[in-house]
Amino acid sequence: MIAIITGDIINSQKNDSELWLPKLKNLLGSWSATPENWEVYRGDEFQVKCCVDEVFRKCLVIKSLIRTFENLDVRLAIGIGNEVFLSEKITESNGSAYVNSGRLLNDIKAEGKTLAIKTENDKVNRDLNILFKWASIDFDNWTVATAEIIHRLLTNSELTQDELAKDFNITQSSVSQRVKRSNYDLIHETDLYFRKKITEL
Known part of the structure; x- marks a missing residue:
C-alpha cells in the first residue's frame, strides 16, 4: 500500500513561477528522486509518492511552503491504495493509489476544497475528510508569517x-506568539491521529 x-x-x-517552482522542486527532491517518485508537469501540477503514514505531514510541508508566497495556495488530493504498474516516471505508473488521487483532485476542484483523501475504506474516508474540512479552515487562512513558522518547524x-x-x-x-497563533501543537496532534487512523486500512 502506497x-x-x-x-x-x-x-x-498570477505569480512568477521562477520564485516558487524551484523551492517546490527542491523540497520534493529532498524526499526522493524524480521522475520515478515525483514530477511537476503542466507547469503547476505535481505528483508525489510516499509512505502512507507520512503523507499527511508531507501535505502540510507542501502547503506551508506554498503559503509562504503571497496569494498562492495549493490543492492536495491524497490517494491510498496499491501500485500495479511501476514505470520509470510516476505519471506513467498505475494502481488504485494513483487512480484515487487523480480522480479526487478533479472532485475537490469542483467542490472548492483544498485537501481530501480517498482510500479503499469508506469509513476511514468519511472520518478523515471531516477532519480535513475542519483543519482546512485553518490551513487555508495561514498568513505568510504563519506559514513560514510552520514550514520551518515541520522541516526541522x-x-x-x-x-x-x-x-x-x-x-x-514574537516567535512564541506566531507558534501559538499557528496552532502548531494541534497540527502535531492531528498528524498523530492521522497516523493512528490510517492503520485501520
Missing part, C-alpha cells in the same frame, strides 16, 4: 524558539 499526492497550485498564473522540529528568532530576525516572544 500514498500518492496529486496537487495543483492555485493562482499560479529540533529548532528552538531562539534559533527561529535569529532566522526570522524577530524577538523570541
